[in-house]
Amino acid sequence: xxxxxxxxxxxxxxxxxxxxxxxxxxxYQNGHMSIDALYEELIRKFDSLSLATIxxxxxxxxxxSFIQEVKIPHAKSVYELTKESHSHLVCNSCGLIxxxxxxxxxxxxxHPLKTTFKIEKSELVLSGFCSHCQNS
Amino acid sequence: xxxxxxxxxxxxxxxxxxxxxxxxxxxYQNGHMSIDALYEELIRKFDSLSLATIxxxxxxxxxxSFIQEVKIPHAKSVYELTKESHSHLVCNSCGLIxxxxxxxxxxxxxHPLKTTFKIEKSELVLSGFCSHCQNS
DNA sequence: CTGGGTGCAAAGTATTTGCATGAAC
DNA sequence: GTTCATGCAAATACTTTGCACCCAG
Numbered sequence: 110x111x112x113x114x115x116x117x118x119x120x121x122x123x124x125x126x127x128x129x130x131x132x133x134x135x136x137y138q139n140g141h142m143s144i145d146a147l148y149e150e151l152i153r154k155f156d157s158l159s160l161a162t163i164x165x166x167x168x169x170x171x172x173x174s175f176i177q178e179v180k181i182p183h184a185k186s187v188y189e190l191t192k193e194s195h196s197h198l199v200c201n202s203c204g205l206i207x208x209x210x211x212x213x214x215x216x217x218x219x220h221p222l223k224t225t226f227k228i229e230k231s232e233l234v235l236s237g238f239c240s241h242c243q244n245s
Numbered sequence: 246x247x248x249x250x251x252x253x254x255x256x257x258x259x260x261x262x263x264x265x266x267x268x269x270x271x272x273y274q275n276g277h278m279s280i281d282a283l284y285e286e287l288i289r290k291f292d293s294l295s296l297a298t299i300x301x302x303x304x305x306x307x308x309x310s311f312i313q314e315v316k317i318p319h320a321k322s323v324y325e326l327t328k329e330s331h332s333h334l335v336c337n338s339c340g341l342i343x344x345x346x347x348x349x350x351x352x353x354x355x356h357p358l359k360t361t362f363k364i365e366k367s368e369l370v371l372s373g374f375c376s377h378c379q380n381s
Numbered sequence: 382c383t384g385g386g387t388g389c390a391a392a393g394t395a396t397t398t399g400c401a402t403g404a405a406c
Numbered sequence: 407g408t409t410c411a412t413g414c415a416a417a418t419a420c421t422t423t424g425c426a427c428c429c430a431g
Contacts, residue, residue, distance in 0.1 A: 124405055126411060144395090159413045164396060166411085180316035182368055198362045209360055213369075216352045224345055225376035226334045232318060234368045240361035260430055262386060280420090295388045300421060302386090 110134075121175040128155065128162055132170070133190070141179060141187040141197075141206045181206065182236060196233040202242035209235070246270075257311040264291065264298055268306070269326070277315060277323040277333075277342045317342070318372060332369040338378035345371070 114133040115125040123129060135150050136142060144163060152158050167188060170176045176188050181199055187206060196211040213231045250269040251261040259265060271286050272278060280299060288294050303324060306312040312324050317335055332347040347369055
């Protein structure tokens, strides 16, 4: 497992430091995490961890496409490991975020949008209530 | 025109102050503006305008559904007057933002979502290059 | 009038930067 | 050994708050 992260980090031109491995593992386990959540989790492993290290790593990992930022309506951004294109479900009650396999790119290819823009990417965020919050 | 904004503000339980009218007019003219852009534009009319006033108004206007925040990938949030549901096009080169009417219903008919979430809203942001930036 | 909005200054929070040390490769 | 990451402290940027005064309704 950790071996995979070491290789993956290096493939993205990132040195495999313990802090970066911990970020990778945390995102892998939790799916989506805010800066704060990451810090809270990692500080338990590295008692001298600096928030600046989190910020610096988040930035360089985004630049090198190792992770991606997801902007959530009415909430803080979260970060996730880069994977195949997908969309997000957000629970307005408990904040749960899930991936969902919606890739609109092929659809837009079949049904071109009326615009002069040359579209490269699409970001879709669906919000509502998760199964738990619907029943409580 | 200003009359319309006065009525619209009041319908949203907002007193029609000169500052709020100016925010309304600026958003109407420019479509989408960041906090900074709004401040830069309004300070020309109100030499003693406070940034705090912008922030306070943006918040209460969002709460009262008079405006909405749009989170843009890799950029600051912008704000727009509330109107019928629509999506956004963002130019990765010049930052231009345009509204676009995208109806995802046919897509979801073909590809029903597999989720236990009860979905209430969707936010779609398409990014790429506007016609001008494609040719330069 | 009266409630609520404004500007200002201060406080609070979030993010970035510079630098000396230390670790990855 | 060389390059680059880390932690710390300081700086900067962003946003919120409290309060006295003022304006919209």
